Structure formats: structure tokens, C-alpha cells
Amino acid sequence: MMPYFTKVVLCSALMGFGFISAAGTLGDINDADFSGFYVGAGGSYIYSDISGTSYATMSTSPGYSQYPLVTIMTNHLAPIVDAGYYYNLNNHWLVGVKGLYKYIGSEQKALDWSGTFPVTNTYQSAGLYTKLVQDFSLLLDGGYQFGHWLLYAGVGPGGATAEFKLNGDVLAATSTYSMPVNMKTQTILWGGAAQVGVQYLLPNRFTVDLSYNFTATANTSLNTIIFPSYTNADHSSFDQKLQIIEQGFNITLTKFFW
Numbered sequence: 001m002m003p004y005f006t007k008v009v010l011c012s013a014l015m016g017f018g019f020i021s022a023a024g025t026l027g028d029i030n031d032a033d034f035s036g037f038y039v040g041a042g043g044s045y046i047y048s049d050i051s052g053t054s055y056a057t058m059s060t061s062p063g064y065s066q067y068p069l070v071t072i073m074t075n076h077l078a079p080i081v082d083a084g085y086y087y088n089l090n091n092h093w094l095v096g097v098k099g100l101y102k103y104i105g106s107e108q109k110a111l112d113w114s115g116t117f118p119v120t121n122t123y124q125s126a127g128l129y130t131k132l133v134q135d136f137s138l139l140l141d142g143g144y145q146f147g148h149w150l151l152y153a154g155v156g157p158g159g160a161t162a163e164f165k166l167n168g169d170v171l172a173a174t175s176t177y178s179m180p181v182n183m184k185t186q187t188i189l190w191g192g193a194a195q196v197g198v199q200y201l202l203p204n205r206f207t208v209d210l211s212y213n214f215t216a217t218a219n220t221s222l223n224t225i226i227f228p229s230y231t232n233a234d235h236s237s238f239d240q241k242l243q244i245i246e247q248g249f250n251i252t253l254t255k256f257f258w
Contacts, residue, residue, distance in 0.1 A: 033088065033205075035087060035094060036256050036257050036258050037083075037256070037257045038083065038207075039081070040081065040207075040253060040254030041080070042079075042080055042209075042253055043077055043080060044079070044248040045077055046074070046077070046104065047246070048104065049073055050132060050242060050243075050245075052219070052241045053241050055240070055241075056115075057236065057239075058117065060117050060118055074132075080102045082101070083099055084096055084098030084099060086141070094142070095140075095141065097138070097141060098139045098154055099137070100195065102248065103133075104132045104134055107130070107163075109127060111128040111238075113125070113127075113128065120172070122170065122229045124168060124170050126166050126169075126238075128238055129163075129165040129167070130163070130240065130242070131162065131163040131164075132162060132246070133160075133161040133163050134161050135244075136158065137156060137215060138158075139194075139195055140156050148201040151197075152196070152198070152199070153197075154195045154196075157191075157192060158192055158217075159188055160215065160246065164185050164186075164223065165182075166182065166225050170229060172231050184225075185225055186223070187223050190217060190220075191218050193214065193215040195212065195214070197250075198210055198211070205255065205256040205257070206255055207254045209252045211250045212248070212249055213250060215245070216243075217242075219241060219243045221241045224238065224239050225238045
């Protein structure tokens with residue numbers, strides 16, 4: 001999938017700079033105006049920082065085991081789409097609202113774990129994984145237009161979806177074969193977001209949009225995974241508490257509508 005996203009970013013850049021060159025040779029764009037509804041799509045080079053703690057508890061043991069989650073830093077490309085509206089205040093200033101979405105899909109192993117229940121001697125082992133699925137934000141934007149350029153910034157609520165996954169095995173004392181178990185949960189982590197950027201207006205009310213965005217979530221407990229032993233009521237449970245910080249350098253090709 002990486003090569004595909006690379007092509008998206010490169011194609012967006014080439015199309016945008018091609019239009020800019022054409023605009024320079026064709027003369028001024030009539031009625032240069034960034035107001036109205038718009039939609040955009042492109043690519044984002046992202047840096048994700050996931051930190052927190054994993055907790056493992058066996059129903060037959062008091063307390064829990066605590067494992068620091070090694071900070072995960074990923075740098076890769078992701079698709080991005082946005083949509084919004086700008087209102088022109090007729091003094092070079094514009095205000096509006098924007099929704100921004102990225103699919104990230106970055107997964108890292110969080111923990112290798114194993115344990116044996118007393119009495120039944122049932123053995124469990126598991127690999128636990130944390131996945132940053134996507135992030136999104138709703139921003140209140142303000143911008144200043146000079147000629148065919150728009151400088152803008154926005155702030156607002158943001159969030160991310162994290163997936164907590166278990167790939168495990170259960171081996172009963174009376175069996176020579178282990179039973180595979182796969183489980184997962186998803187949780188939305190809420191926080192805040194901001195974006196700054198610049199757009200250049202092309203013919204037919206297309207724009208090239210270059211921006212930087214930042215999203216940070218609160219330290220949030222993910223939904224618990226219950227790992228049964230399948231021999232009696234014995235089970236293990238796994239929890240995670242995460243904070244996600246995502247930064248991205250974005251390029252999109254945007255179309256404005258009246």
C-alpha cells in the first residue's frame with residue numbers, strides 16, 4: 001500500500017505545480033475567491049507517538065502485572081481527505097469550519113505474555129498489539145487572502161481510534177493441542193487538534209494545499225480484553241491506557257464550489 005500512497009502524493013504535487021505553471025502563462029484567474037464549500041484529497045507524511053501502559057490480570061491471582069508500553073514512533077504515508085466551508089468577510093479575511101480525516105493503520109506489538117492457572121494447570125500465552133487506526137478533527141478556521149494565496153490556521157476537537165488486539169493460545173493440562181484465540185477491541189480517544197497551512201488558487205477554483213497538523217489525545221483507558229481459559233471460570237484480562245500524538249505534513253488537491 002505504501003507505493004500507492006507515494007503515487008498519490010507525487011501525483012497531487014505534480015498536478016498542482018502543473019496548474020500553477022499554467023496559471024502563470026494564462027494570466028490572472030477571474031474572481032479569485034476562496035469562499036464556499038470545498039473538498040480535498042491527497043497524502044500525509046505522518047509521525048505518530050503512542051505511549052502508555054499495559055496491564056495483565058489473572059482471575060486466580062490478586063492484583064495485576066503492569067508493563068510500560070514502549071513509545072511507538074512511526075513515520076509513513078497516509079491518505080487524507082478534508083471538507084469544509086469558508087465565508088468571506090470581504091476584507092481579505094475568511095472564517096470557516098473544516099473536517100479532516102486520515103487513515104493510518106499502523107500496528108506495533110505491545111506485549112508478549114504467558115501464564116498458568118493453578119488447580120487446572122491450563123496454560124495461556126498471548127501476543128498483544130496496539131494499532132493506531134485513524135485520526136480525525138473538526139477545526140474552526142481563519143484565513144487571510146492576498147491575491148491567489150490563502151494563509152490559514154485552525155483549532156478544534158480531535159481524536160483517534162486505537163485497536164487493542166490479542167493473538168493467543170490456550171493449552172489445557174489434559175490436551176496435547178493448543179487452541180488459538182484471536183480477540184480485539186476498538187476505542188476512540190478524544191483530545192484536541194490544530195492545523196496551519198497555505199493554499200494557492202488554480203484555474204477552475206482548484207487549489208494546492210500545503211499544511212501541517214497536530215493531534216493529541218487525553219490519556220485514555222482502552223476497552224478490556226477478556227481471555228477465557230475454556231476449562232472453567234478462570235480467565236485473564238488485559239487493559240491498556242494510551243496517549244496518542246500525531247503530526248503530519250500534508251499536501252492535498254482541493255476543489256471549491258459556489
